[in-house]
Amino acid sequence: MCLLKVTGLTKTFKNKKDRVYALKGIDFSIKQGECLGLVGESGCGKSTAAEIIARLIKEDSGTIEFNGAYITSEKRLKCVGRDLQMVFQNPKDSFDPKYSLLESVMMGADSYRIYSKIELIKRAKELIKYVGLKESYMYKGIGGLSGGECQKASIARALICSPKLIIFDEATSALDVSVQAQIIDIMRRLKEEKGVSFLFITHDLALTSSICDNIAVMYSGRIVEYGKCRDVLCNPKHPYTKQLVSSVLPVNRRCDIPEFNALRDTQYAPKGCDYYAFCPNADEKCFKNVLHMFQIEGRSVLCCHADD
Numbered sequence: 001m002c003l004l005k006v007t008g009l010t011k012t013f014k015n016k017k018d019r020v021y022a023l024k025g026i027d028f029s030i031k032q033g034e035c036l037g038l039v040g041e042s043g044c045g046k047s048t049a050a051e052i053i054a055r056l057i058k059e060d061s062g063t064i065e066f067n068g069a070y071i072t073s074e075k076r077l078k079c080v081g082r083d084l085q086m087v088f089q090n091p092k093d094s095f096d097p098k099y100s101l102l103e104s105v106m107m108g109a110d111s112y113r114i115y116s117k118i119e120l121i122k123r124a125k126e127l128i129k130y131v132g133l134k135e136s137y138m139y140k141g142i143g144g145l146s147g148g149e150c151q152k153a154s155i156a157r158a159l160i161c162s163p164k165l166i167i168f169d170e171a172t173s174a175l176d177v178s179v180q181a182q183i184i185d186i187m188r189r190l191k192e193e194k195g196v197s198f199l200f201i202t203h204d205l206a207l208t209s210s211i212c213d214n215i216a217v218m219y220s221g222r223i224v225e226y227g228k229c230r231d232v233l234c235n236p237k238h239p240y241t242k243q244l245v246s247s248v249l250p251v252n253r254r255c256d257i258p259e260f261n262a263l264r265d266t267q268y269a270p271k272g273c274d275y276y277a278f279c280p281n282a283d284e285k286c287f288k289n290v291l292h293m294f295q296i297e298g299r300s301v302l303c304c305h306a307d308d
Ligand SMILES: Nc1ncnc2c1ncn2[C@@H]1O[C@H](COP(=O)(O)OP(=O)(O)OP(=O)(O)O)[C@@H](O)[C@H]1O
Pocket: 013, 014, 015, 020, 021, 022, 040, 041, 042, 043, 044, 045, 046, 047, 048, 049
């Protein structure tokens, strides 16, 4: 069953001087018990997409279907509620240090009134153990926990309402590799034992391949390649994905089409390929053709040279 379906999502931020086209129309979906990795360079729009889905900011256009209902309407909070939770990069910022670990985890259920007080304490204690935190920490101040322990606490807090989807926005990037591995293990257990779905935002392709079923590669507000993780990472088709996988920094080609440069200067590229300036295969076709996804070898690729 499709739990989350995002269609044609766009978002523009208006600064004093100019506009930032943060999302230029992205589509993806996540089934129950599935993990989608969202990867791409800094500033390509990953957090904007996550924040719109988690109804922290509003989209310009597009639709989000979650658990069988559209959540773009004014009733979005009611539609999503406890079923969708988000875990952020810096967990310490999202906790009030004056509360204990147990109280902090219990707070995840505050607005929903789904448990009696006794049930809530029991559930919070179970989850603290589930994420691998020591029982002796229950009454310890949350401010005294390490970064990795705090991230586990924020996962426990997200889990207290038994969500169907958890968004991890760079939630493992500040942690050392052993804690990262423990968190990936928690995610795997949640997928397998409880059918929880994940949107996993990261810069780390190795982590993506170890936990994600599918991957969406973003570049400049668009998804440029989307498919099964092993297909895309083992045999990338879009030039940007190839560059990402090989970790070779792109060289900024001299653009020889003046109209293209003029459009880039205004940060407005409604038609042509955004990766044009870096792409070794680029020609006039890339700039002049209307962009659309090509279906090739089991994935979607936003590149008119994908099957050359
Ligand atoms: N509130 C805002 N006001 C103006 N511009 C914004 C705002 N939020 C995001 N942006 C811009 O939108 C674009 C997408 O930002 P976003 O935070 O979604 O990128 P990201 O892919 O999450 O990057 P990172 O990997 O660094 O977290 C960037 O150019 C960013 O500067």
